[in-house]
Structure formats: structure tokens, C-alpha cells
Amino acid sequence: MKLTSWLAFSIDRTSKTPIFEQICGFIREQAISGELPEGTRLPPTRVFATDLGISRSTVVTAYEQLEAEGYLQGLRGSGYTVCAMGQVELQGQGTRTLSATSETKVEPAKPFEISQADLRLFPHRQWATTVKRVCRTNPQSMLAGGSLFGCFELREAIADHVSEWRGINASAHQVIITAGSTDALEICVRAVCKTGDAIGLEEPGYLPVRRFASDYGLATSFLNIDGNGAELPSQGDHARLVVLTPSQQFPLGGAMSPSRRLEFIHWAEENNAWVVEDDYDSEFRYSGRPIPAMAGFDCLKRTIYIGSFSKTFSNSLRLGYMIAPEGLVENFHSAMKQIGVKASYMPQPALAEFMKSGEFHRHLRRVRRTYGERRKFLLNRLERDFTDFGSFKDHQAGMQVVLHLNSRFEDFRISQHAADKGMSVQPLSYYSTGDLSHNGLILGFCGSTEEELGRALDLLLSCFSET
Numbered sequence: 001m002k003l004t005s006w007l008a009f010s011i012d013r014t015s016k017t018p019i020f021e022q023i024c025g026f027i028r029e030q031a032i033s034g035e036l037p038e039g040t041r042l043p044p045t046r047v048f049a050t051d052l053g054i055s056r057s058t059v060v061t062a063y064e065q066l067e068a069e070g071y072l073q074g075l076r077g078s079g080y081t082v083c084a085m086g087q088v089e090l091q092g093q094g095t096r097t098l099s100a101t102s103e104t105k106v107e108p109a110k111p112f113e114i115s116q117a118d119l120r121l122f123p124h125r126q127w128a129t130t131v132k133r134v135c136r137t138n139p140q141s142m143l144a145g146g147s148l149f150g151c152f153e154l155r156e157a158i159a160d161h162v163s164e165w166r167g168i169n170a171s172a173h174q175v176i177i178t179a180g181s182t183d184a185l186e187i188c189v190r191a192v193c194k195t196g197d198a199i200g201l202e203e204p205g206y207l208p209v210r211r212f213a214s215d216y217g218l219a220t221s222f223l224n225i226d227g228n229g230a231e232l233p234s235q236g237d238h239a240r241l242v243v244l245t246p247s248q249q250f251p252l253g254g255a256m257s258p259s260r261r262l263e264f265i266h267w268a269e270e271n272n273a274w275v276v277e278d279d280y281d282s283e284f285r286y287s288g289r290p291i292p293a294m295a296g297f298d299c300l301k302r303t304i305y306i307g308s309f310s311k312t313f314s315n316s317l318r319l320g321y322m323i324a325p326e327g328l329v330e331n332f333h334s335a336m337k338q339i340g341v342k343a344s345y346m347p348q349p350a351l352a353e354f355m356k357s358g359e360f361h362r363h364l365r366r367v368r369r370t371y372g373e374r375r376k377f378l379l380n381r382l383e384r385d386f387t388d389f390g391s392f393k394d395h396q397a398g399m400q401v402v403l404h405l406n407s408r409f410e411d412f413r414i415s416q417h418a419a420d421k422g423m424s425v426q427p428l429s430y431y432s433t434g435d436l437s438h439n440g441l442i443l444g445f446c447g448s449t450e451e452e453l454g455r456a457l458d459l460l461l462s463c464f465s466e467t
């Protein structure tokens with residue numbers, strides 16, 4: 001047990017509760033009981049971390065979480081102070097707060113789970129405040145439904161978001177709210193393909209898309225990935241649609257080169273075909289300038305853009321969106337009439353408000369910073385401890401890193417060992433159609449703190465020695 005001089009706080013290293021949660025729990029209790037009155041200045045993160053002998057980023061994560069829950073207020077350049085507790089209590093619920101109490105405790109993801117956001121960082125207070133405001137000021141908007149393409153205010157907010165973050169110039173009329181990317185893909189296929197058409201899919205690639213294409217009776221043409229990204233379909237394939245992940249290839253990582261993007265756009269123009277850009281986690285770029293979306297590059301002529309709130313906000317919201325080229329808006333309308341609306345309407349006005357008030361981008365910047373630190377931690381450990389087993393590339397983006405294994409290791413075996421030890425390590429070969437050159441481990445880093453990642457990496461090391 002390690003003690004800090006500040007308020008005699010101690011961390012329990014034998015506990016299963018992550019250290020940042022222990023810090024959060026302690027400060028919450030102190031704030032609620034009044035031991036820490038409003039305005040109390042917390043110790044600087046560096047001092048607190050040194051006192052406890054833990055990494056500074058753990059303290060930063062705890063402070064940011066408490067800020068998101070409304071217990072602390074962060075002031076640029078002058079640290080964090082305790083907020084008035086009236087601000088975090090739900091009206092009429094006594095001392096219950098918006099924090100993750102034992103009843104509502106969010107379990108951490110399994111170590112290395114891919115594409116998994118850390119739901120413990122969810123901005124409970126801001127989201128609750130927004131929902132409450134919409135319920136009070138415009139309750140009918142949550143029940144309105146009606147439009148096949150979703151809540152117009154949310155479509156406007158998305159058009160602003162993709163303009164600022166992804167370089168796409170679209171009007172709200174082109175934005176369609178979906179129940180995530182699989183729903184979006186179904187609408188795309190209905191809007192532009194007929195049974196028997198061919199579809200080009202990346203190899204390795206996202207599996208639900210493959211299942212979906214085969215359920216719809218589409219002939220699949222697999223597109224290998226080279227140093228520039230996915231290769232073009234062969235002439236004889238007559239693909240009507242290709243689905244690409246140009247910002248960050250799934251699952252390998254890495255962005256498609258500008259020249260390859262242009263080749264795809266020309267290919268689509270010449271073949272009267274369409275490109276679907278699945279931009280599933282593009283907001284998570286950790287250094288350098290963001291790479292604009294392909295749909296922006298193409299001015300939305302032949303590219304249909306798909307985005308999701310699953311990674312940036314919450315998977316359980318089940319909301320995503322699609323941006324249609326002007327010339328396809330009518331086709332999408334007819335397709336949606338046939339399929340029916342699957343996206344839930346009720347949270348849409350609140351999400352629109354959340355985006356327009358700037359809370360969404362504040363949350364996005366906050367989690368991106370935390371994920372960036374976790375990513376750095378993972379890469380340092382891979383460099384230090386895993387180079388005898390394989391190699392990796394730093395793509396400075398995304399939610400996972402691939403450790404490409406030396407041929408003496410089989411990814412399925414290591415993955416099975418890891419599963420036996422309670423981890424979720426996806427084998428790379430699972431995402432391909434049998435190409436033996438894809439032998440690796442896909443290591444998600446967003447859902448676990450550095451301490452949790454550290455423990456999991458120790459366990460993963462033992463999987464190699466036991467193989």
C-alpha cells in the first residue's frame with residue numbers, strides 16, 4: 001500500500017479496481033462528504049503521481065474522468081478545483097450522483113479488445129445535462145420521428161463535424177442517420193446494387209461486411225493490401241461497389257496513399273461504380289495533421305461516406321451516419337423506404353444538442369489524448385519486450401496495433417492461450433480468407449488503462465513462453 005502526504009490517500013495495489021478508479025472513488029467520496037469543499041485546489045498531477053509512485057497519465061485520466069462527471073473543474077494552466085456538489089446530484093435522488101456507482105459500474109473491456117472505447121470515460125454529467133435540457137425545452141422533438149433520414153438538427157451537426165474534422169463539404173440533406181455501419185452498408189447496397197452484382201472488399205477486412213455481401217447474393221472480389229492500401233479490383237470483376245477503410249485500414253492499420261485514392265476515384269468514374277468509405281475510427285489520429293477523408297478529396301461525387309458514434313461516443317447508442325453523393329440521395333430515399341428505419345430516434349435531438357454545444361468535441365479531444373498515451377505505453381512495451389516474437393508498425397492512428405508474428409508462432413494458438421488467461425487477443429488470420437502471410441495479433445489499447453495494459457502485457461509475454 002502506497003501513501004501520499006495529500007489527504008492521506010493510499011492506493012491498494014492488491015485490489016482489482018484500477019488505480020485511476022481508486023483515485024476517482026476517493027475524491028468523489030471526499031467531495032460528497034464535504035471533506036473537500038467547493039473550490040479546493042487538487043495537487044498538481046505531477047506531484048500527486050510522484051507521491052504515489054504511479055504514472056502521471058493515471059492521475060490525468062482520473063482528474064479528467066472526475067471533470068467529465070462534474071466533480072472537478074479544470075482551469076487552463078492552473079490545475080483542477082472541486083465543484084459545488086449540487087451540480088452533480090440528480091434532482092430528487094438524494095445523494096445519488098452521476099458517477100459510476102456500484103450499481104451502475106461500467107466494467108472495463110477485456111484487455112486488448114479491438115475497436116473498444118473505454119466506457120469509463122463516458123461524459124455522464126454533460127450527457128445527462130444535455131438530455132435533461134432537451135426534455136425540458138423541447139420534449140416533443142424526441143418523439144417526432146417521421147423523417148426517413150433522421151433528426152434534421154443532428155444531420156446539420158454531423159455536416160458541421162465532418163467539415164471541421166474530415167474535410168468533407170456536405171449539406172445536411174445528404175446526411176442519413178443509421179443504426180451503425182452495418183445498417184449503413186445495407187442501405188448502400190440496396191441503393192446501388194442488385195443481386196448478382198460484384199462487390200470489392202478489402203483482404204484482410206471487416207467480417208460483418210463479408211457476411212452481409214454474401215447474404216445479399218453479391219459476388220465478392222477480394223482486394224489485397226499493398227504498401228499504398230487496397231489494390232483496385234481486376235477489370236474482369238465488374239465490381240459495382242468497393243468498401244474501403246482509407247484512413248486506417250482495418251485491421252492492419254495505415255492510411256491509403258493519395259495516388260491510390262485517386263486511382264479508385266478514376267476507376268469508379270470510368271466503371272460507373274461507387275466507393276464506400278468506412279471511416280470508422282478516423283477521429284483517432286495521434287500526431288501529424290489529420291488526413292482528410294477520401295469523400296472530401298472526391299467532393300462526394302463517387303464516394304459514399306460512413307461514420308460511426310460507436311467509437312467516439314458509445315457503442316450502446318447504436319447510431320452512425322452516411323453521407324450520400326447528391327446524385328444518390330433519391331436512391332437512398334427509396335432504399336430506406338423498403339428497408340425501414342432502424343436507427344433509434346429518441347437520442348438524436350440530444351446528440352445534436354451535445355454536438356452543437358461543443359461537448360462532443362471536448363469529449364473527443366479528451367479521450368483522444370488519453371488513448372494517445374495508452375498507445376505510446378503499448379508501443380514502448382512492444383519495443384522493449386516483444387521484438388523476439390514479431391514486429392509492428394507505428395501508424396500513429398486508430399484503436400489497435402498489429403504485432404506481426406515471426407513464422408514460428410501461430411496467431412491462433414497465442415490467441416487461445418490469451419483467452420485462457422482472460423484476455424481478448426484477436427488473431428490477424430481470422431480476418432483474412434486464408435492468406436498465410438497474415439499472422440499476427442491485433443492489440444486494442446483504448447479500453448484499458450496503462451496499469452491494466454501493463455499487467456496484460458506481462459500475461460501476454462507468458463503466452464509466448466508457454467507456446
Ligand SMILES: Cc1ncc(COP(=O)(O)O)c(C=O)c1O
Pocket residue numbers: 114115179180181182183206245250278280307308309310315319320
Ligand atoms: C472496419 C469497421 N467498420 C465499422 C465498425 C463499427 O461498426 P458500428 O458503427 O456498427 O459499431 C467497426 C467496428 O469495429 C469496424 O472495425
